[in-house]
Each structure stands twice: as C-alpha cells, then as structure tokens.
Amino acid sequence: MSRLIGLVLVLAGVLYPFAVYFGMGHFAPWQFALLLGALWGVRALTSEGRPGGVSMALTAMGFCLLLGLFNSPQLLRWYPVLISCFMLTLFGLSLMRGMPLIERLARLTEPDLPIVAVRYTRQVTRVWCLFFLFNGFVAAALTLWAPLSWWTLYTGLIAYGLMGLLFAGEWIVRQRVRGRA
Template identity: 70%
Template sequence: MKRLVGLGLVLAGVLYPFAVHFGLGHFAPWQFAVLLGGLWLARSVSAPRRPGNLWMAAVALTFCAVLALSDSSQLLRWYPVLVNAFMLVLFGSSLKYGPPLVERLARLREPQLPEAALSYTRRVTQVWCGFFVLNGGIAAALTLWAPLSWWTLYNGLIAYIAMGLLFAGEWLTRQQVRGRA
C-alpha cells in the first residue's frame, strides 16, 4: 500500500504541471487540493516514521488546506516550488546533521566507502542543494511573472531534463573519479 501511495505522489508530482495546465478548464483549484491532500495524507499514514516525513506531510497538507480554502489557481502553481524546498531541506539538513544524503545512497551499493568517496558524496550533495535552489527559484519566478504555458513547459519538462542532465553528469564524473582512484 505504501509503495502505491508513494508512486501516486511521484506521478502526481511529475504530471502536476500538465494536470494544472489542462485541468483548470474543467476542475476548480480546490479539487486539485483535495486530490493532492488525499495523497499526502495517505503518505503520512502509510510511510515509515523517518525524520522529515511528518513535517513534510504537515507542510504539504497545510498548503493543500490553504489552496482548498482560497480556491486560487495562482496558488496551484506554487506546488513545484514547495517540492524543491522540501528537497533542499532534506539534502541540506543531511549536510548539517550527516551523513550526506548522497553518501547514504552510495552506501546502499557499497557499504564500505573509501575516504575520497566521502568528500565526493558531500560535494555532490552540495551540488544537488544548489540545483534545488536554482530550480525552485526558476519555478517561483515563472509562477510570479510567466504565462501558464511557460510554467507548464518548465516544470513539466525542462526541469526534468535538467535533473536528468545533472544525474548523467554526476555519473560520468563519478566514473572518471573512480578510474583515477
């Protein structure tokens, strides 16, 4: 069940810009809020108790409640900014309280990381933090000043291409770093 809810949130996040763009002619913003809030509520009930899960769900549910009460189509466009803020806090807090998030992911494949890998994973976590600041900033600027079509194009396609390029660039860099070690 929790995997299904998690998948639902991921799909909602990926398809969200297109749902907003094409759905606003058929659905009210409060209806988006109810659907999104239902997914976040299900996630908070079914997800394992990990640091961050509860506060993220509380913030997301508060966003959904404000969206439902305001019924504002402009507020709908702030959700990608919220998701980027969540990711920034998760990655950034892992830098402060450790171990860095990328190190945790790396240890899933290779539990005994060499010392050079630890500084590398820290740097990659910092790069991802920078990405979330930039991506969230662009999403916010488009929310404030751009037409819905530009917002949809960026948040529904360009942001994912940028993320994919960052993943690919990091993978290529990691291969080079490993080759030198």
C-alpha cells in the same frame, strides 16, 4: 503500501504541471487540493519514521488546505516551488546532521565507501542543494511573472531534463573519479 503512496506522489508531482495546464478548464483548484491533500495525508500515515516524512506531509497538507480555502488558480502554481523546497531541505539537512543523502544512497550498493568517496558524495549532495535552490527560484519566478504555458514547460519538462543532465553529468564525473582512485 508506503512505497506505493510514495510512487503515486512522485507520479502526481511529475504530471502535476500538465494536470494544472489541461485541467484548469475542467476542475476547480479546491479539487486539486482535495486530491493532493488526500495523497499527502496517506503519506503522513504511512511515513514510518522516514526523515522529514511527517513534517513534509503536514506542510504539504497545509498548502492543500490554503489552496482549498482560497480556491486560487494562482496558488496552484506554487506546488513545484514547495517540492523544490522540500528537496532542498532534505538534502541540506543531511549535510548538517548525520550522513549526507547521496552517501546514504551510495552505501546501499557499496557499504564500505573509501574516504575519497565519502568526500565526493558530500560534494554531490551540495550540488543537488544548489540545483533545488535554482529550480525553486525559477519555478517561483515563472509562477509570479510568466504565462501558464511557460510555467508548464519549465516545471513539467525542462526541470526534469535538467535533473537528467545533472544525473548524467554526475555519473560521468563519478566514473572519472573512480578511475583515478
């Protein structure tokens, strides 16, 4: 159940900019808040001790509460900024405490990582932190100063393209690093 809710939240996040762009003429912001708040509420109940699971869900529910109370179309556009902040926090905290997030993911397929790979995964985690910082700033700037169409284009398409480029670039670099090791 927890994975299904996580998948629905990811799908809602990916489709969110388009839902806002095309749905604003048909739905009020409080209706978006109700749907998002319900998804995050279920996520809080099924987080099963995941790092930041409950705190992220409660923060998102707080955002949804504000969105519902103010019923503001402008406030709708801050959700991608919130998600970038969540991701930055998740990756950044993993650098400060315990095992970096990318190292955890790498150990799923290769439990005995050599020390060079551990250092590499730490660097990749830092790169993702920089990406989420950049992405959050761009989304915030577009929220404040750009028309809805630009915001939708960036948060619904360009940001995911940049993530794909980062994934692909990291994969290429990883192959070269492995070749040297």
